[in-house]
Amino acid sequence: MITIDGVTKIRGRTRILHEVSFTARPGRVTGFLGPNGAGKTSTLRVLLGLDRPQAGTALIDGRRYADHDRPLTVAGALLDGSGAHRSRSARAHLRWVAASNGLPRARVEEVLDLVGLSADAGKRAGRFSLGMGRRLGLATALLGDPPVLILDEPVNGLDPAGIRWMRTFLRDSAATGRTVLLSSHLMGELAETADDVVIIDRGRVVAAGTLAEVVGEHATLEDAFLDRTASEGVSW
Template sequence: MIEISGLVKRHGAKVVVREVGFTAKAGQVTGLLGPNGAGKSSTLRILLGLDSADAGTALIGGKPYRSLRNPLRTVGSLLEGSGAHRSRTARSHLAWVAASNGIPRRRIAEVLDLVGLGDAGRKRAGAFSLGMNQRLGLAAALLGEPDVLVLDEPVNGLDPHGIRWLREFLRSYAGEGRTVLLSSHLMSELANTADHLVVINRGTVVHSGSVAEVSAGHASLEDAFFALTGEGR
């Protein structure tokens, strides 16, 4: 389970995350929905120990990310692409990631096949398309067979087939009792993927609940989103 409570983050005089709190439960896909600049990525970066909060807590299984031993065995994450150096092949990148957390090398071929890159293992990351880069990042996230997945805008660069595959994969992953938290500004995709939505705007949670609960009183999730965030005015 992911538990975020009273999270505050400032950049100088600007407050980018303001008293954010929500829970992402095991067995569910939780979607963090909001416009660009709403504070989604900042919240995830704090959760993953990449930034420090000015106040509040962000816990995974009751612990901060930085206290986890061999964290990739607990949490898999995808933020801003694969992180692979352009000169590295997909296999060499994953081998480095696996070695850093004591993950068996046999997992490299397994995750490459799982994400549809089985034939691209010897290809350099610099020659990858945006969609292939996203798939390589997901492969790295899955190396440790984690119980928690945290993904920021994971469908970026994927073609329709890839988007559909990822949607079905994430729902299946959560269906095995694991926790999936993903952020997106794409309402239609989260409506088809998430069990629970957290709507964030200007650094604050403005609504949360199932897709039906967030959409209640509106013609669609899109209409609810515009009403809650003031977008499109």
């Protein structure tokens, strides 16, 4: 369960998040949708304790991410990039991450297998393709077998087979009771994957609810999205 309540973030003189509030519930995929620069990544960074908000709270199972004793067993995160140093092997990267939270070494081989990287585990991360880097990032997120997954644009850089794999994986994760929160600017992708949708625009949540509620009278999620985010008009 993710509970974000009144989060405001100011960077320099710009208010990039304005009292952002929403929840993501167990057993459901929550899509966090917004144009580029709307505040999706900023919200996820606050949720994960990478940035500090000026006001509000962002909690995972009732506590801030950083206040959990073994955070990797509470929430797994996939952010931009693999998170591995380019000259370290995928296996060595996962080994240090596992050690940091007292996870068994055998778990490293399990997650490598899970994301299909076992054969490339000895390769340096710098030699990975974009898609392999995403898989390594996902393997890192899954090390602690966390009940909560937080993913920033997870299908970026994936080929069609990779996108289908990710979609199935996220659906299955929710079906087994996990809380899945993923950000995206790809409406079609989210409409296929999400149970609930939160739309953010210029730092404010402009819509939140089940997919059906957010789509409402509109023909598609895309129409609903454009109707709610373009009212004051970025024109193309």
